[in-house]
Amino acid sequence: MKILICQFGNETNSFSLGKTTWETLVSHGWIEKETVLNLFEGTASYVGGAIRAMREEGVEPLPIDLATKGGNFGAGPTMSMECARYAMDHITEQVKEHLSEIDGVFFAVHGAGRTETEEDLESYCFRRMRSVIGDLPMMSSLDAHANLSHDMVALSDGLFGIKTVPHVDCEEAGYRAASVLIQTIRGELKPQMALCRLPLLIPATTGFTLSGVGKEILEHNRLYREEHGLLDVTFFFGFSATDAHCSSCSVLVVADGYDPIAEAEELAEFVWERKSGFEGESLSCAEALSRAEAQIKEGYAVVNEASDNPGGGAPGDATHLLREMLRRNQKGYVMGPLYDPEAAGYIHENCRVGDRISIAVGGKTDPRGGEPIELEDALVVNLSDGKLISAAPINRGVAMDYGKSVRLRQGNVELILVSDRFQTYDDRPFLMTGCDLSQARVLGLKSMNHFKGYFQHTADAIVTADPPGVCPIDLKQYDYQNLCRPILPLDDEAEIPSFKNWGKKEGK
Numbered sequence: 001m002k003i004l005i006c007q008f009g010n011e012t013n014s015f016s017l018g019k020t021t022w023e024t025l026v027s028h029g030w031i032e033k034e035t036v037l038n039l040f041e042g043t044a045s046y047v048g049g050a051i052r053a054m055r056e057e058g059v060e061p062l063p064i065d066l067a068t069k070g071g072n073f074g075a076g077p078t079m080s081m082e083c084a085r086y087a088m089d090h091i092t093e094q095v096k097e098h099l100s101e102i103d104g105v106f107f108a109v110h111g112a113g114r115t116e117t118e119e120d121l122e123s124y125c126f127r128r129m130r131s132v133i134g135d136l137p138m139m140s141s142l143d144a145h146a147n148l149s150h151d152m153v154a155l156s157d158g159l160f161g162i163k164t165v166p167h168v169d170c171e172e173a174g175y176r177a178a179s180v181l182i183q184t185i186r187g188e189l190k191p192q193m194a195l196c197r198l199p200l201l202i203p204a205t206t207g208f209t210l211s212g213v214g215k216e217i218l219e220h221n222r223l224y225r226e227e228h229g230l231l232d233v234t235f236f237f238g239f240s241a242t243d244a245h246c247s248s249c250s251v252l253v254v255a256d257g258y259d260p261i262a263e264a265e266e267l268a269e270f271v272w273e274r275k276s277g278f279e280g281e282s283l284s285c286a287e288a289l290s291r292a293e294a295q296i297k298e299g300y301a302v303v304n305e306a307s308d309n310p311g312g313g314a315p316g317d318a319t320h321l322l323r324e325m326l327r328r329n330q331k332g333y334v335m336g337p338l339y340d341p342e343a344a345g346y347i348h349e350n351c352r353v354g355d356r357i358s359i360a361v362g363g364k365t366d367p368r369g370g371e372p373i374e375l376e377d378a379l380v381v382n383l384s385d386g387k388l389i390s391a392a393p394i395n396r397g398v399a400m401d402y403g404k405s406v407r408l409r410q411g412n413v414e415l416i417l418v419s420d421r422f423q424t425y426d427d428r429p430f431l432m433t434g435c436d437l438s439q440a441r442v443l444g445l446k447s448m449n450h451f452k453g454y455f456q457h458t459a460d461a462i463v464t465a466d467p468p469g470v471c472p473i474d475l476k477q478y479d480y481q482n483l484c485r486p487i488l489p490l491d492d493e494a495e496i497p498s499f500k501n502w503g504k505k506e507g508k
């Protein structure tokens with residue numbers, strides 16, 4: 001047996017300025033098929049998990065070129081249709097070449113992509129794939145932030161979401177999707193899916209599974225799956241910054257040989273009863289820093305500037321948190337990766353380690369992120385090529401490339417500038433510049449939840465700041481045009497006739 005492996009997707013923030021093009025989606029282009037097994041086997045990634053399942057079952061993995069960023073998916077503004085078409089043209093061309101020799105397709109997608117014209121990027125991708133493979137079995141792993149649509153379910157033979165935020169089970173989702181695919185090809189399983197969408201948007205910052213209601217749902221679903229002998233149960237948090245008819249949270253159940261709609265409705269009801277648990281508290285940078293400082297013991301506290309999370313489609317160059325850190329000018333303050341390829345490139349060209357420089361940093365993409373900050377006579381502490389291997393649970397072992405990077409010091413505050421956008425997952429973007437976190441007191445960084453996979457074990461405290469930005473906790477700041485309405489928290493609570501029928505009408 002041979003199974004083709006491919007990956008393409010995007011987490012679209014409709015309220016982020018600009019367009020996601022092929023160049024911005026994956027700055028280094030395709031991961032070429034010849035290198036995929038070497039790069040991903042044994043890593044904590046979707047593809048790593050799929051390869052493991054195939055190896056265990058004596059199935060030959062047949063990777064084609066992958067579109068992936070750090071093993072996962074890029075996030076950013078609305079994707080250009082040209083980008084989606086180009087990627088799917090390239091993928092389907094390669095699938096055609098191998099069609100006569102493959103038994104199935106493993107297709108890792110995100111689930112919250114949209115383009116200028118396709119509100120549901122994954123359905124577009126699946127339709128393109130179906131036009132080539134016909135009825136050949138195709139299954140996918142998806143992100144926990146996927147906005148699931150009934151079209152996606154109809155076009156796929158099996159969808160397997162990650163369950164955790166931070167996403168520590170990407171490998172497991174890839175493994176499960178590939179395992180069920182193999183058993184289905186062998187005729188041992190007949191998976192059927194049931195989807196219930198809920199009229200609820202969850203801010204990406206408040207939807208996590210380390211504690212609270214998210215953890216309760218995670219544990220409940222795991223037990224429920226075991227007790228009912230289901231192939232899979234996923235609560236998808238959805239991605240609330242995608243303005244599309246399919247944006248919402250949802251429950252998807254996969255069963256063997258029957259339609260598990262009753263189970264999906266029961267699990268949707270369980271979430272609905274607990275929806276108030278996803279409401280969040282919004283702190284300014286000053287409030288968050290004060291609260292963090294008060295909780296430092298022997299080590300450091302982390303303040304995450306969630307509203308500027310590049311992993312949520314924000315630019316990663318907002319200056320609100322850095323400005324407040326510079327104003328306080330405390331010893332041991334370190335601001336993690338700030339996206340500014342212009343400044344980082346200029347310093348690499350013109351400075352050596354030990355030089356001093358006056359330069360404007362950040363604040364160059366979106367006015368919501370604040371003005372650029374004029375550094376004066378800042379010390380160039382170190383330069384880095386930005387290459388690292390991730391140590392975070394979400395993508396451990398995967399190579400990442402921040403591009404030309406710089407560590408600067410202004411007063412007591414250190415700052416790391418980078419040339420490519422990633423949210424902060426772990427200590428590696430600090431270490432790549434030689435920054436020793438054992439000396440740090442407060443770390444500022446840009447991420448909503450995934451950094452916690454690493455930092456919950458190392459930081460004395462974690463406090464979330466919610467200054468103005470592209471990913472706010474208060475979703476009423478967004479001017480939505482395309483959602484299924486009514487939906488919480490935008491509208492007053494509506495009577496829900498049944499979860500299985502809500503949001504079924506696709507498109508406007």
Ligand SMILES: [Zn+2]
Nearest residue numbers: 143144145167
């Ligand atoms: Zn996600």
